[in-house]
Amino acid sequence: MGGIGFPELIVILVIVLIIFGANKLPEIGQGMGRAIKNFKKATNEPEEIDVTPKKDNAENKDS
Incomplete structure (x- = not known):
């Protein structure tokens, strides 16, 4: 029940051959x-890069 078996894959391949040649x-x-490769690459990259400046220790020493 469910899933694509071997006979279904053969039918899909025949239809694709008829449509596209x-x-x-x-x-x-x-x-x-290429699409799958780009999708995998995009999902593995970090979402954002933190560009906020870090607090300097020198500022804390002067206070």
């Missing part, structure tokens, strides 16, 4: 690979 499949695969 065999010559376009490498380009589509390459584009999908």
Whole structure:
């Protein structure tokens, strides 16, 4: 129940071949690979960089 099995993958592949043709499949695969790579890279990078200046110890000594 649920999930995609081998027969379903074959049907999807046949439909993709009919729609796009065999010559376009490498380009589509390459584009999908780049998209997945960029997505993984974006999720692993830190969200923000803290650019607020740190308090200087010299200011604390003068007070």
